[in-house]
Amino acid sequence: MITGKTSVLFMVADPIEQVRTPEIFNKVFPLCDLDAVMVPLHVEPVNLESTIRSLFKSKTTRGMVLSIPHKTAAAGIVDRRSNGAITANAVNAIRRGDDGQLDGDLFDGTGFAKSMDRYSMQYRGKSVLLLGAGGAASAIAAALAEGEAARIAIYDIDEAKAQSVASSVAERYGIPSSAQKTNDPGGFEVVINATPLGLKADDPLPIAPERIERSAIVCDILMKNQPTPLLRAAMSRGNVVLPGFDMLILQSPQFLDFFGLHQAAEFLRRDDTIARDMLFPPELRNLVPRGARSEP
Secondary structure (H helix, E strand, C coil): CCCCCCEEEEEEECCCCCCCHHHHHHHHHHHCCCCEEEEEEECCHHHHHHHHHHHCCCCCEEEEEECCCCHHHHHCCCCEECHHHHHHCCCCEEEECCCCCEEEECCHHHHHHHHHHHCCCCCCCCEEEEECCCHHHHHHHHHHHHCCCCEEEEECCCHHHHHHHHHHHHHHHCCCEEECCCCCCCCCCEEEECCCCCCCCCCCCCCCHHHCCCCCEEEECCCCCCCCHHHHHHHHCCCEEEECHHHHHHHHHHHHHHCCCHHHHHHHHHCCHHHHHHHCCHHHHHHCCCCCCCCC
C-alpha cells in the first residue's frame, strides 16, 4: 500500500509507453518488503530540467531512471557524474546525495556487456558497428571498448555526434573508434541498433539486412516490439540475435544499489527469473537458461 512514507522513484522518458523498468521494480519491491514504488512520467525535453529539479525537492523522491531521449541532457543538469557518465556524457540514473546535490550515473553499458557475456556472445577482439550516438549508445561503446573490442564504428545521422562519441572512446580506451559514414553492416562481426528505429510500426529498418554478415551477432536494445523487425530479419537469415531485455534486467541491480535499495538488488542478483518472465516474449525465452544468475 502506498502511504505518505512510501519512497517514490520516477521513470522519465519521451515517449514513455515502451519503458519496462517500472514493471520490474514494482514487482520486486513488495517481494522484498520495501515500501517503495516507481512511477512512469512522460516528460518532453523542454520540461526535463524543471521536472528533475522539482521532483528532487520532495523528501520522498528516492531517485530517477531516464530513457530516450533524456540521458545526454540530464548529464548537464546533475551536479556530479561518475567516470563512466563523464566519458559517455550521459546519465540514466539520478539520486540526491546527503549534501543535497544531484548525483548521476550510467549503467546501460555494463548492462549490455553483461547481457552479451550471459549469452557467451563474443565482442572481445571483434569489429563492432554501433548504430546511434545517444546516451545508451555512448555507454555501450565505452563498455565494449573497456571489454577490448577490436574496433568500434559508430553511425548516426548526426555525423558530428558520432565523431564526438568515437573520439571520446578512442582517447579514453585506446581502441580504434571512428564515425562511420554509412550504416552498411558489411564486414562487421557485431551489429548493434541503439537508435529509436523500430519503436514505431512504420519505422524503416536501421540497416539493410541482406548486408549483414552471416556469422554476425545482431543486437537491438529497444524495449518495445521485440523481436524487432531488425531481429526478425536477422533470425530469418540465421544470425544469432540479442534483444534488449537482458541489458535492462542486468543493470537493474545496479540501479537499485545506486538508490540504496540493496535488498531488492540482491534479490535480482540471486535469481532474475521473475524479470525475464515478465519481459521476454515466448519465442525468445530460451535464449538464456532459466534462473541464470545476473552476475557471476
